[in-house]
Amino acid sequence: MLTFFRNFFKTKIGLALALAFLVLIGFAFASMDVSNSGAFGGVAGGNSVAVVGDEKIGTADLNSAANNALQRTRQQDPEATMQTLLAGNGLNDVLDDLINRYALIAWGEENGLRAGTNLVNSEIRQIPAARGASGDFSTDSYNIFLRTNGLTDAELRQQIRTSLFFQQSILPSVYGSKLPDSIATTYARSFKERRFGAIATIPATLFAPQGDPTDAQLNKFYTDNRDRFVRPERRILRYATFDSNALGDSIEPSDADIAAYYRSNGDEYAARELRSFTQLIVPTREGAQAIAARIKGGESFAQAAASAGLRTTTVDAQEKAEIASTASAAVADAYFAAAQGTVTTPARSPLGWHIARITNVDSQPARTLASVRGEIADQLREENRQRGISELAVNIEDRLGDGASLSSVAEELGLDLQTTKPVTASGSIYGTQEQIPEVLRPVLNFAFQADENEAQIGALPDGQTFLVYDVSDITPSAVAPLAQIREDAIAQWRQVRGEQSAKAAAERIVKRVEGGQSLAEAVAAEKKNIRAPEQVNYSREELARLQNTRVPAPIALMFGMAKGTVKKLEGQGDQGYYVVDLDRIELEDLAENDPLIAQARSQVGQAWSAEYGEQLLNAMRADVGVERNPDAIAAVRRQLLGEPN
Structure with a gap:
């Protein structure tokens, strides 16, 4: 709707x-x-x-x-x-x-x-x-x-x-x-109306002349309709792509780099202990001690907590520093002093008194440089790659901005420079259905804004590959010479002449209907064999159900006309004319609470x-x-x- x-x-x-x-x-x-x-x-x-x-x-x-x-x-x-x-x-x-x-x-x-x-x-x-x-x-x-x-x-x-x-x-x-x-x-009430009428279609092809125009007629048509024969702008692009392979061995980390990284991140490789536990926070020290006593007396941790009207929480794999930051140093000391499977001594934090059962102790030895060398090398290599390709792209952009040519940049990086055939702004090779290489699609709009021989650089959607390109030749949009498009001009001349004759026929039909004839009679009076009008009736609600389908232009016109009137409507693209006759309008009642309102x-x-x-x-x-x-x-x-x- x-x-x-x-x-x-x-x-x-x-x-x-x-x-x-x-x-x-x-x-x-x-x-x-x-x-x-x-x-x-x-x-x-x-x-x-x-x-x-x-x-x-x-x-x-x-x-x-x-x-x-x-x-x-x-x-x-x-x-x-x-x-x-x-x-x-x-x-x-x-x-x-x-x-x-x-x-x-x-x-x-x-x-x-x-x-x-x-x-x-x-x-x-x-x-x-x-x-x-x-x-x-x-x-x-x-x-x-x-x-x-x-x-x-x-x-x-x-x-x-x-x-x-x-x-x-x-x-x-x-x-x-x-x-x-x-x-x-x-x-809203207009949705309840239904319109009855007829539509006659008058195709331009029915009236198009069969013969060729004279040279004088064609020249005049070409001169008066130059916009019909505008050729799109065409550009020839040169381009090359590069990625981190252009960096060569420069991204490989040295032994010194690996050792320095190991030293600066020593905490990550040092020995550490992780503890998992089930804990309970009690408002008072006495309450915490009482619960701890019941657990030591044989009750389960959950039973002891439930008897006090409290609930436990489970925490997995935390280091001592994490517990100290989220609770307190005293709680961390108590949790890491207890053995696995035992209950901790009550310790205080700003939230209350903590007791816990240690469910798991994971002691991890320190990792030596030799054991993590490959891991560090991979990480540094990736950091070097990302930084290197970004710096290379910025460097190339600066050089291009300073006037360096695309050829010199491609030669320095050992890139394979490729050249397209003339392409249009739509991405097709001019005069064919062939499309440009997909790698050029993301920069096509920019390429059609750049000046000739103005080299550019852009990142491709994968974020890992860069494209350097320029426009080596620009053929501006212009009217094609008549000699090169003579057959197309003749075809359009026929089409336009047919459109003009179809318009005249539509005007004659409208005049007859306004004089009292039915649309069918007015169409039949034409010398050309025009198809009989189509009888139509639609409600606005029916048109609304078309969802994303475009309402046909003659139907849209019918819903903008007064009852008992007839109008002509030009079709799209010199395709002819329609004559629309609106006979009557019926209107249904609309309730006060109708959702259409x-x-x-x-x-x-x-x-x-x-x-x-x-x-x-x-x-x-x-x-x-x-x-x-x-x-x-x-x-x-x-x-x-x-x-x-």
Whole structure:
């Protein structure tokens, strides 16, 4: 049932915009990458794309934010390009994110909200990846965290600062918002409705022309639809792997190392005695002595304890020092003075008087260096291996950072340097179904962010193997020349022409139905042999049972229409059109305590909260003032798309 609410928000009578905004808020303010400001040389239109209050958003900020947005998009669609990102209103969406962030901070500062250095430092200390082995904040771990996530300290601090302002302003406005009962009941009642109608499918292939276009038609189609023929970015990677084998014999401990370890850990190898016992703690000395006397008189330890209303506890294999630390030195002395099987003399600790029966005595002789040599050698060897491979990785990282080439590093370590064929961001070899070597999969995203010949190093998931790699050649995403894709362009021309004709047919059918014909009659009037409409009737509860199955688009449209109306709907990917005719709606009664009401209150309430947040952000923007520079925005767009200014 809850799944259907989520699908329901995609319909016209849902709250799609509000839910989308809720996602936008969390995404833009909790995880938005923040770029360094600065001049954007060579771009016309000025250095500012917008002014929010007194703060300018530079062209460099927008350029960087767009590239960061593309990287995030590629996490869902690895072959996404800048062209697809900026299609439609994409760049304005990115700019809106920036404006919202600037407006949030400007409004917060004007109204007394604070996110100072100490608070930001406190948040940084809470980052798990910034803590060392001791669990405390570690500068080294923090720097590794920044490098791994491609951030500078300033960028991370700005992200945290923005998030803190968000928590102080937006979150309180949406937290605990409650959907009115009347609205919750209205949405819950909609689950009880059943809709009856018909759906006609008008495939584009039915209308696609069979012949080829003229050269003029094809050239115009290619020019008008260049985004359809964008080839993904391709990169050639060079790489090599190494592990502790690269350390050679350097990890082998020397005799002196083994002896020094033996001396510094002498307590571990010294003779020791472990004792197991059953003990009893008695409040008074007299009581403890009385119980000890009964045990010596023939009662079992458990019987003597039970007669006094007490219970025994059993402890296994403890050294004298352990007992002294958990009880007292006097108790430890008493326990280690008694022979196995005997009862100890009562001894006092802060908890009371202890008596015990010694159940086992394990005397272990001292272990000589010769007897533990192999054990120590193995331990030191593993420590040397871990330290050595880490130091080697850091050393290589430093060298690469100083400009050393991948070839020189590989030659020095004796590594086998391998080269891939051109690969795409999805991990496939360009033009084939072949996939990249699995060893490259963990670093693929980083490889598509690196500059050419900029060598990198990364740890593989096993934590024992490292990968050094670089990008030896980059072929940017670009529109393919028509001569190379002529057949594909002709196929798409046919498909689009068929889509256009299918749209015209759908409009004719809609007009006939609005004129009084049934949908079946309107479809039959077409010259093309279109399949007869499918009669459908669904309730919202039935759709909810589809669980994770996506509700078909024509059905979703039918649940957003008014009774007695007819609408056309474009299919996905130039596949044609649907014509949806809604005949009637039947509504069942809803009980006052129907659980659907509570579900509606919870699910729709999320969109209600998002609406509060959206209105507050709009008010913030209006309060601080926002001005855009269309010329600078257009210049950034051209630069991102590689178009001349």
